[in-house]
Amino acid sequence: MTLDARGGRPPTLSDVARLAGVSQSTASRVVNGSARRVDDGYRERVLGAARQLGYAPNIAAQAVARGASHRIALITGGIADAYFSAMTAAIMNAAEEIDLRVSLAVSSRRTERELELVRELRGEQPRAIILAGTGYTDSRSDPAVEAELLRYQETGGRVVLISRTDMPFETVYFDNFEGARRLAVEMVARGYRSPLLLGSDLPLRSMQERIDGFTAGFAEAGIAIPPSRVLRPGFHWDGARELLATLDDDVLASADLVFAVTDVLALGALNGLRERGIETPGRIGVAGFDDITTLRDVVPPLTSVHVPLDEVAAEAIHRATAAPEDLRRRVIPTHPVVRASTPPR
Amino acid sequence: MTLDARGGRPPTLSDVARLAGVSQSTASRVVNGSARRVDDGYRERVLGAARQLGYAPNIAAQAVARGASHRIALITGGIADAYFSAMTAAIMNAAEEIDLRVSLAVSSRRTERELELVRELRGEQPRAIILAGTGYTDSRSDPAVEAELLRYQETGGRVVLISRTDMPFETVYFDNFEGARRLAVEMVARGYRSPLLLGSDLPLRSMQERIDGFTAGFAEAGIAIPPSRVLRPGFHWDGARELLATLDDDVLASADLVFAVTDVLALGALNGLRERGIETPGRIGVAGFDDITTLRDVVPPLTSVHVPLDEVAAEAIHRATAAPEDLRRRVIPTHPVVRASTPPR
DNA sequence: TTGTATGCGTTATCAC
DNA sequence: GTGATAACGCATACAA
Numbered sequence: 177m178t179l180d181a182r183g184g185r186p187p188t189l190s191d192v193a194r195l196a197g198v199s200q201s202t203a204s205r206v207v208n209g210s211a212r213r214v215d216d217g218y219r220e221r222v223l224g225a226a227r228q229l230g231y232a233p234n235i236a237a238q239a240v241a242r243g244a245s246h247r248i249a250l251i252t253g254g255i256a257d258a259y260f261s262a263m264t265a266a267i268m269n270a271a272e273e274i275d276l277r278v279s280l281a282v283s284s285r286r287t288e289r290e291l292e293l294v295r296e297l298r299g300e301q302p303r304a305i306i307l308a309g310t311g312y313t314d315s316r317s318d319p320a321v322e323a324e325l326l327r328y329q330e331t332g333g334r335v336v337l338i339s340r341t342d343m344p345f346e347t348v349y350f351d352n353f354e355g356a357r358r359l360a361v362e363m364v365a366r367g368y369r370s371p372l373l374l375g376s377d378l379p380l381r382s383m384q385e386r387i388d389g390f391t392a393g394f395a396e397a398g399i400a401i402p403p404s405r406v407l408r409p410g411f412h413w414d415g416a417r418e419l420l421a422t423l424d425d426d427v428l429a430s431a432d433l434v435f436a437v438t439d440v441l442a443l444g445a446l447n448g449l450r451e452r453g454i455e456t457p458g459r460i461g462v463a464g465f466d467d468i469t470t471l472r473d474v475v476p477p478l479t480s481v482h483v484p485l486d487e488v489a490a491e492a493i494h495r496a497t498a499a500p501e502d503l504r505r506r507v508i509p510t511h512p513v514v515r516a517s518t519p520p521r
Numbered sequence: 522m523t524l525d526a527r528g529g530r531p532p533t534l535s536d537v538a539r540l541a542g543v544s545q546s547t548a549s550r551v552v553n554g555s556a557r558r559v560d561d562g563y564r565e566r567v568l569g570a571a572r573q574l575g576y577a578p579n580i581a582a583q584a585v586a587r588g589a590s591h592r593i594a595l596i597t598g599g600i601a602d603a604y605f606s607a608m609t610a611a612i613m614n615a616a617e618e619i620d621l622r623v624s625l626a627v628s629s630r631r632t633e634r635e636l637e638l639v640r641e642l643r644g645e646q647p648r649a650i651i652l653a654g655t656g657y658t659d660s661r662s663d664p665a666v667e668a669e670l671l672r673y674q675e676t677g678g679r680v681v682l683i684s685r686t687d688m689p690f691e692t693v694y695f696d697n698f699e700g701a702r703r704l705a706v707e708m709v710a711r712g713y714r715s716p717l718l719l720g721s722d723l724p725l726r727s728m729q730e731r732i733d734g735f736t737a738g739f740a741e742a743g744i745a746i747p748p749s750r751v752l753r754p755g756f757h758w759d760g761a762r763e764l765l766a767t768l769d770d771d772v773l774a775s776a777d778l779v780f781a782v783t784d785v786l787a788l789g790a791l792n793g794l795r796e797r798g799i800e801t802p803g804r805i806g807v808a809g810f811d812d813i814t815t816l817r818d819v820v821p822p823l824t825s826v827h828v829p830l831d832e833v834a835a836e837a838i839h840r841a842t843a844a845p846e847d848l849r850r851r852v853i854p855t856h857p858v859v860r861a862s863t864p865p866r
Numbered sequence: 867t868t869g870t871a872t873g874c875g876t877t878a879t880c881a882c
Numbered sequence: 883g884t885g886a887t888a889a890c891g892c893a894t895a896c897a898a
Contacts, residue, residue: 543884543885544884544885544886545885545886546884546885546886546887547883547884547885550883550884557883557884558883559883559884560883560884563883563884582890584890585890585891585892586889586890587890588890588891
């Protein structure tokens with residue numbers, strides 16, 4: 177005896193209703209939890225039938241009937257990347273708490289791909305589209321993407337940006353400047369006097385703010401950081417590693433600290449220094465930014481600026497779902513976490 | 522002048538058809554690419570109207586009407602984890618190539634969550650559900666999960682397992698034993714004689730195969746690895762770190778190599794050794810398994826066994842979509858990659 | 867409380 | 883080639 181009413185196809189609500197001997201509406205009311213109450217006898221029978229058939233509600237049909245989905249779309253730069261994985265994980269957790277499914281899309285940091293994705297995702301009629309800073313398009317996003325998002329917004333969608341300020345939408349931003357400034361103050365207190373800064377070769381506002389904040393922190397102690405000591409390796413691990421491994425001896429000789437604008441870069445730098453045979457943190461301390469869990473636990477544990485991703489994610493989900501009047505612009509604070517990679521000098 | 526025909530709601534195909542002055546059927550034919558041809562004049566007008574309205578096809582409605590979606594569901598152990606991120610990225614890439622969207626769900630390695638997810642995902646009517654080895658439930662999965670998946674399969678779905686053999690479904694498996702065996706042979710050739718093995722404290726078949734393969738490789742050279750030299754730290758980074766950092770001196774004294782069943786564990790071990798002040802690879806070499814890109818580039822670069830995730834992903838997508846007759850059981854080969862973390866002795 | 871009827875946005879089957 | 887019309891699976895306003 178086979179269980180499914182119609183061979184090879186998933187059971188539908190009609191199948192359940194028929195087996196339970198009730199109308200489809202009644203079946204619908206018990207499986208979805210409508211406002212209306214259903215007689216306990218019927219309720220039992222429907223539930224039993226559903227279980228017996230192995231019924232699972234067709235989400236697409238529900239979305240069509242309801243005219244709205246329980247999804248949000250997340251466009252991220254890449255999931256193999258430690259920063260974006262952590263961010264994605266945080267957002268999925270936050271979304272799960274309020275029973276929102278996340279449609280994940282990866283732009284691989286290509287603007288044209290981003291446009292395609294926005295188009296595609298719009299078709300899923302998500303409650304909101306969240307774009308997590310891709311790290312490439314911060315200052316020069318495609319106008320077509322903006323237009324597409326604007327359309328989406330005009331037709332009832334919500335757009336939330338995380339750590340990017342290149343488009344006029346709700347933005348969750350964290351305090352890059354202040355976190356870096358406070359880190360710099362800590363570093364000065366620990367005796368560091370001559371930092372080398374690793375920025376980004378891309379014109380990213382968030383990264384520049386970290387440079388500026390750090391510079392400001394040292395300036396408070398009367399220490400100026402000349403532009404020549406701000407280096408701009410390629411955006412990734414290997415760029416930083418190579419830059420440090422091949423840097424002029426005399427530049428390095430006078431440095432006692434490397435501050436990189438991301439943890440990934442900091443680790444690249446750390447490895448570049450090691451390859452070169454320079455003892456860290458013995459001769460040169462290393463500090464990063466982001467405080468990604470999977471990255472900071474190296475030897476020596478990495479000093480960094482903590483970005484509370486859970487908070488960022490919660491704020492993003494809030495902006496994605498809350499009533500407009502509940503939205504106040506808020507910058508998430510960050511704070512330095514000093515670890516063994518920057519021992520007192 | 523506002524563009525949308527109906528204020529605040531996404532434009533529908535009817536809106537497009539109306540604006541273009543054609544029937545809904547014709548509009549449908551041009552926007553989706555049906556078999557039927559459409560007159561070029563009409564075609565242009567429909568496209569124009571769609572562009573003007575910023576039309577995006579409602580995916581859910583398409584899925585309902587077509588009776589099938591263009592999605593596959595992926596259940597993975599966690600995205601903040603380097604191994605699973607890499608796997609997820611590979612699968613999303615492979616899926617993208619054949620225009621399949623991936624619904625990502627994270628089980629956080631909890632079996633009961635896995636059951637919930639299968640239930641939920643079934644509702645999306647995906648073409649297939651892929652479960653990437655969670656690393657926890659390999660040998661003792663929940664019967665309820667299996668039953669649920671069986672139901673899904675009976676009603677036309679496809680189930681694909683990656684690196685787990687606990688349930689009777691299509692499985693993509695890679696050659697843990699042979700990869701580890703060949704790595705062991707290489708290590709012997711490089712002069713290593715007394716390895717310490719880091720397994721898993723969980724009864725995972727794949728992990729045991731790596732231990733067995735490595736042991737077999739040494740056995741070929743006449744070197745037996747006594748059970749006492751097979752350690753089982755917690756499954757993660759920190760477990761391995763702590764174990765190595767606190768291991769008895771005499772156990773360590775006689776060892777010249779640490780082989781861990783995953784790269785994550787290997788890095789934990791590497792850091793544990795460093796904390797302890799033991800020089801690597803000078804005094805003790807370190808090798809892992811998986812060859813995760815984001816993990817291997819440390820100092821020293823990590824010797825590992827390469828698992829071709831792109832191939833694994835392609836195979837999984839193939840099994841998820843190909844006709845049943847095209848399926849032949851195939852084990853993906855792996856191969857050792859020797860790097861600086863295991864210099865010749 | 868329950869059932870009937872209608873609608874959601876789309877595709878597919880049919881005549882034209 | 884094009885356009886009515888009937889599905890698809892589900893939710894809901896309304897009638898009973």
